[in-house]
Amino acid sequence: MLRPLRFIRIFRLVQFARSSLQQQASAAILTIVSIVFTTAGALQATEACLQYCAGDARTCKCRNLSFPNLLYFVVVSISTLGYGDIYPVSTTGKFITAFIILFTFIVVPIQVNRIQATITSHTDYSSAYTEAKLHPHVVLTGHVDADMLSVFFGEFFHPSNLNWNERVVILNASPPKVEVNKVLNAYDNKVQYIVGSPLLDEDLARAALSDASACYVLVNRSAKRPQHADQCCALITIALRRGNPTCQIYAQVINSQNAATLLKMGASDVVVVGMLKFSVLGRSCQLRGLPTLMLNLLTQSHGDLDAHQSPLQWQKPYLHGYMHGIFLVDIPRTFSGLTFGDLIRFLYDKASLIPLALLTEDGVQFVDMEFKLGATADPNLCCKVYAIAKGLSAVESVMKIPPEQILSYRKGTRRKGKSMSSNSLLEMKKIKPALGNEIEQIRRSIIAMYAEAEEYDVDTTAYGGGGGGPTDPNEHNFTEMTDYERFATDGVPHDISDHIVVCGFPSDTFHFIKTIREAPLLDDEATSTPVVFLAAEVIGERQFARVCGFSDVYFVQGSPVNFTDLQKTSIRSACSVLILTQASESQYSDPNMVDADAITIVRYIVEISQRIAMPNLVVELDKSSNVKLLSSLANDQHTNSVFGLPALVSRQASYRSPRSDTVASAVGRRDSFWAALEEGDGGHIDSSLVMEEFIASGRVYMNSMVDALMSECYRKPWITQ
Missing domain, CATH: 3.40.50.720 (NAD(P)-binding Rossmann-like Domain)
Structure with missing residues (x-):
């Protein structure tokens, strides 16, 4: 009687399924087949007449049925049809039939649900991409x-x-x-x-x-x-x-x-997120507006925004600049023989396009203005340059410039120009224009560039007390304290001025300070800009070992929202204040709260700016949607005067006073202008974001800059350099 159970061994076939969907479908089918065949075999054994009986089946309580008839009976029974033409007569047969019907009601729906769940997941995220031949x-x-x-x-x-x-x-x-x-x-x-x-x-x-x-x-x-x-x-x-x-x-x-x-x-190319971010932040402390300039060049607008009429005088030229971006431009062969400076002047005059750098066999290079353009292996191409242009139409207009204009311009420059110097000739031999397909050669040059960057190290002997050194030699015993201990405890010299206050420690402190130190000085007598870090905890000794060679680097332990701690940094005489986002999304149930600390610090510094002179303020935000929480400050007169923004309110409105009708009307004009931008933009982007006061004044660094840069790599190779 137990021999029919051997049929269950058919489940071994499930292991040959290639996918989860095939496994679930095979398991469901084999379950039903096993129930039908095993039950039919068991009923044939229990219903069979072991001894001859002359009466009918009900009297003898046995019946000799063929296996196909029993298969038919089991299928009809478990499907709840029950025609009644075949039925069990033995007590054991009736029990087996009832048990199998109940068992099927439980097992089969479970298998069907598993198939449905597998199909659902397979349809959403487990399928393969099949349009590779139609769409790259x-x-x-x-x-x-x-x-x-x-x-x-x-x-x-x-x-x-x-x-x-x-x-x-x-x-x-x-x-x-x-x-x-x-x-x-x-x-x-x-x-x-x-x-x-x-x-x-x-x-x-x-x-x-x-x-x-x-x-x-x-x-x-x-x-x-x-x-x-x-x-x-x-x-x-x-x-x-x-x-x-x-x-x-x-x-x-x-x-x-x-x-x-x-x-x-x-x-093929690598974007160093930490180096890029802290290099921009470091330079933005000295070069005002750099974060917005970089962001606007890397992001593309979805409409002719500068065509809108603005109630504020500064918005139209700002939007005109926002419409520009960085493009890779093919320069026709007719430009061969011009210097790079002549190319800039000609394209700016004829196509409103400003070449920035040349794509060479060693990657992207900023060549000298006297560098003479040669030719590439392409008979129609002189070179490829990265340039600032207002949209794709400006880029395409380069190829439409009549060759006669170019030849005439070349003749004019030859008459007025002087012969190229020997240094420029030597440089021309070293730099060869590229078609953009010299992948391996450019990759090797980038590897060498990063290797040289890591070999860069500051002179450790230049360390003049990275913590600024003690203000009084009698306060500490230098023979007993290490440089790290002095850095953590000495604080800031009393005579410090024109320094940078950093709220928090960058994850890559070395490249942050290096960027500031490598910035060109305004005059020969100028000294390097001191840097003061204000944080609750000092950096570790391992990270300090990389920055201890820089001079004029100090640390103050405290909180940026404590006025006493801010005074310890001599914020009154600081030239810039940089506020870093220190938290991560995992610390909050709402990921948009990641910028809570940075926003709070900004609002606090703006509040106390009534008592101190406000330096250049730059803040790092992780979420671009949080910019509006900063710009709400700029609707008031005090904040506008502090940040140098175009006044949106009357001069009589104080920081704490309610807005007057004049203020409300100015804000209403601004909001209506934003609404017009969004309506004309087709809803593709939040146009009002670029008009937020903190963005327009260049005081916000957003991590979205890195994401925009990554997307540009596809059509603009080596743009990360």
């Missing part, structure tokens, strides 16, 4: 979040980038969160999300890596262990390069020490 695609992997995707997609699919036919395939180990789903829904027909690991070949095959045009490896910028985050990016880079030896791989790292390593592992 890029693979996005690593750490993915909603803010990054929103900026990346907005720039990648911008009309001026000509990526209308491209698709983006996101390969991530975990399903998307609610915030990420909102972004994906906005680009539903252009983006496909696949749940899988970039380290597994089968998942890379589902992402069609072998046909990908480019790959992006994104690092977790808020990781508590930056070195571990960089190592993860390195492993992903190796896996992607194995899967596609020819495609471009753009990777991110946090620490600059790991950039050369990723390039050697196969990355």
Whole structure:
């Protein structure tokens, strides 16, 4: 009787299924088949007449039925049809039939639900990208979040980038969160999300890596262990390069020490997030407006914003500048023989375009104004330059310039120009224009560049008490205290002035200070700008060892929202104040609260600015949506006078007083202007963001700059240099 149970061994076939959907479907089918065949076999054994019986089946309580008839009976019974033409007559047969019907009611729905769940997940995130032959695609992997995707997609699919036919395939180990789903829904027909690991070949095959045009490896910028985050990016880079030896791989790292390593592992270009951020922040303390300039050049607008009429005089020229971006421009061969300075003057006059740098065989280089343009292997191309232009139309107008105008300009410059110096001739021999396909040669030059950057070290003997040294030699015993102890306890000299106050410690303090120290001085007698760090805890000794060679670096232990601690930094005589975001999203239930500390510090410093002279103020924000919480301060007269913004309110309005009708009307005109921008913009971006006072005045650094830069790499190679 138990022999029919051997049929259950058929479940061994499930192990040959290639996917989870095949496994669940095979398990469900084999479950039903096993129930039918096993029950039919058991009923044949229990219903069979072991001895001859002359009466009918009910009297004998046995019946000799064929196996096909029993299969038919079991199917009719478990499907609850019950025709009644065949029925069990033995007590054991009736018990088996009742048990199987109840058992089927429980087991079969469970299997069906599993198939449904598998199909649902398979449809959303487990399918493969199948349009590689129709649409070129890029693979996005690593750490993915909603803010990054929103900026990346907005720039990648911008009309001026000509990526209308491209698709983006996101390969991530975990399903998307609610915030990420909102972004994906906005680009539903252009983006496909696949749940899988970039380290597994089968998942890379589902992402069609072998046909990908480019790959992006994104690092977790808020990781508590930056070195571990960089190592993860390195492993992903190796896996992607194995899967596609020819495609471009753009990777991110946090620490600059790991950039050369990723390039050697196969990355085409590397964006060092920490170095980029703190270099911009460091220079913004001395070069006002730099964060906004960089952000506006890397982001593209979705309409002719400067065509709108503004009630404020400063907004129209500002929006005109915002419309410009960085483009890779092909210079026709007719320009050969001109100097780079002549090229700038001619293109600015004829196409409103400003060349910045030349794409050479060694990467992007800022050549001398007297450098003479040569020619490339392309018979129609002189060179490729990165230039600032107002939209794609300005770039295309370069190719439409009549050759007669160029030849006439060349003749005029030859008459007025002088012969090129021997130094320029030597430089011309060293620098060769590139077509942009010298990938390996440019990669080697970038590796050498990062290697030289890491060999850079300051003179440790120049350390004049990185903590500023004690103000009184009798206060401390120098033979008993180390440099690190003096840095942590000595504070700031009383006569310090024109210094930079930094609220918090940068994760890459070395490159932050290095950027400030390498800035050109205004005159020969000027000294390096002192830097004062204000934080609750001092940096570790290992990080201090990298910065102790810099002179005039000091530390004050305290809080930026404590007036006494701010006074210890001599903020009255400071030239700049930099506020860093120190928190991470994991510390808050609401990820938008990550900038709470920075916003609070800004509001506090603005409040106390009634008692002190306000220096240049720069703040780092992780979430761009939080800018409006800063700019609300600029609606008041006091704040506008402090930050040098165009006045939106009357001079009689005080910082604490209610707004008058004049104030309300000015704010109303501004809000109506923003509404007109958003209406004409088609809803693609929040146009009012670029008009926020803190953004327009160049006082906010946003991490979205890095995401915009990554999207530009696809059409503008080596722009990260």
